[in-house]
Amino acid sequence: MNAPTTRKGPQALDIKSATIYTVRLVLHSANTSELLEALQQRMEGAGAFFQGEPVVIDCSAIMDPIEWEPLLQALRHYQLHPIGVTGSTEQEQAAAQHGLTAVELSLAKAAIEIPEPEQTPPSPVTPAPLILHQNLRSGQRFVAPEGDLIVIGMVGHGAEIIATGNISVYGPLRGKAIAGANGNTNAWISTTEFEPELIAIAGVYSVIEDLHTNPHHKKPVLIQLEGDSLKFEPLG
Template sequence: MAKTVAALDFKSASLHVLRAVLHTADTAELTRALDQRMQEAGAFYENEPVVLDAQGLEQAPDWQTLADALRRYRLHPIGVRAPGALLASAHQAGLAPLDISTSRQSAGRAAAPARTTRAPEAPDTPAPEPTPAARPQPESGANAASSADDTIPPTGTGASSETLVIRHPLRSGQRIYARGGDLIVMGMVSQGAEVIADGHIHVYGPLRGKAMAGARGNPRAMILTTQLDPELLAIAGVYRVVETRLPDTLHNRPAQIELDGDTLRIRALQNSA
């Protein structure tokens, strides 16, 4: 007798999701904060599933307006955490109640309130400042926007050995994502360009755009460049917008950026010559 194969099965799954913590029920204020965060972080959140966390609210925001605002930035609201009194209105907007464990998020960083920090001030010892959390690990990122002739695809049998090499400068608006490994750019990353990697990022040239290493939550990832002048730096979801010129000990100098807890540490690299 022929074995019947089911056309559909349901199986359990563990999902990485972005948790957007709502601190106010004022929908206009929430959408303004969303606009600001997206302008700062660019494609760092793109195509992520989002759970709206309203556990601390007593009144419901306009769920539909908020969900539509997220979708405009290619974020996908899939559910809500909220007190029972708010769940009925969320359900009407197509948001299912979800119970996600905060322990699965990287050191609880996704729950931190949104804010920005400025570049370090100390000229001799560029000590890092506390940096706001941005998001948990992404499953998908931006697509590589580069010429096939100038790109060496990832190689190696394991994720740790995969390296994407870009042999040309990146112009404003271009975006590169090294999925599962490191990224090497042999040239300038212009202002308005974005480089993203699940592993380390090496830029052999001026880094003037946005660099996001450890994109799937690897806190040991680093960013290294021969000329530091970035718009944004991020490692494992902890990011920092550079709003003012870096100190002379760091500006346009070789530098290494790494994560220490919830703090990005920027260290000048001395020339061996």
Template sequence: MNAPSRPTPALDFKSATLYALRLVLHSHEQAAIEAELTQRMDHAGSLFRQEPIVIDARLLEQSPNWPWLLELLRRQQLPVIGVLAEGTLLDDAQAAGLTAVDTAAERPARAPVAEENADRDQTASAHAGSVQGKPAAPKKQAATNTMPVPDTAASATGEQSATDTPLSADTLVINRPLRSGQRIYARNGDLIVVGMVSQGAEVIADGNIHVYGPLRGKAMAGARGNPSARIFTTCLEPELVAIAGVYRVVENALEPDVHQRAALIQLDGEHLRITALNT
């Protein structure tokens, strides 16, 4: 006689790890917050749309207008999943419907590897995933800033074809130019693009980015906080470059020694350093 089958449960609880962007507030003033957020989202294009957000209000002495802030983030397509706050700020945030989270929402760090393995380096950095206050500006015409970078996307977005080759478990090779509006993300490894990255296209990698052609769009290396990640290109004329959350918007032409030249981009402390490659 067959035993009666057990009904399938309607739900279950399972463990999960969720990475989120941490939006660090340095001011409670509505005008200042809206102006800064609008500028940064305009510069970043679609890179941060629909990324989960944890609001970090621990640096504030006065609560912002929480309902207004939540509506502002909603309009920018930044879903809020919780808040880091203390005391009356936390009470006010919870009264507005926010859920308190702990620092587990912040990105964990991993141990660094040797310098000779820098091209495979996967070191994590605690500062990635936060929005810092004052931008560092090594060049007058193009400021360097720190802002969160995506870490919840799928392994790659945008169109892919049979010519897109996973060179190894850690490297994604795109064997074609990328058009405006296309976005490619190499998760847990490097990205190689054999062709042009057009203006309006976006390339993202947790490791290094190599572009064998003109880089005219946006390039983000070290997307999960790897400060040793680098960007290489045979022709540099980008809209935006970033490494481990430190980014530089290029509104005007770069310096003559690197503009439309083969170049290397890497982090030097909290600044991006762009070096021409002799070819």
């Protein structure tokens, strides 16, 4: 049995650049009850879209003190992971006492604005869908945060695709597909080769445990939401 290689001194580690993508939580109020109520409404409408994501809290528009502990507990309840804050020096110093680090806004990839005075229903159709010409393999995740997603290629086992609108896969769908992630019940999923691990529309999930007994296995199929259940229709 060979002994493990030992690298001493500076060779024991490398320093490389990395880009961290996070969700940006934009606060428009310092009132705790308003924030928690708005967060609940947003998370109920988003389904699993933001679950597991790191979060940077943007309180740059807030001058009043914020009760950090109940807000952080609520975020963790919804499986969000607060890691940083951006705002005034006073706000950042107060947040630091609760384990949040001051960060730059350029790290944020998506925004959840809280609270929003008027809620409008999501549009079922986006005029310019996001088109992905590649295969996605295990561990890869692709998100279309503002509309439809078209994948021309394979979504492999362990890969995940998410869209606020519809999802079309022109190839094998073997991983996870989540459409209508912002609560759009009119969204649908289609694929030319049905082999997924999990599909979801507007928070309604179906875990495919035994594909070989599924009547749509490896066939073109359209999935839509009908009431509180998913409806499968063969294509072509």
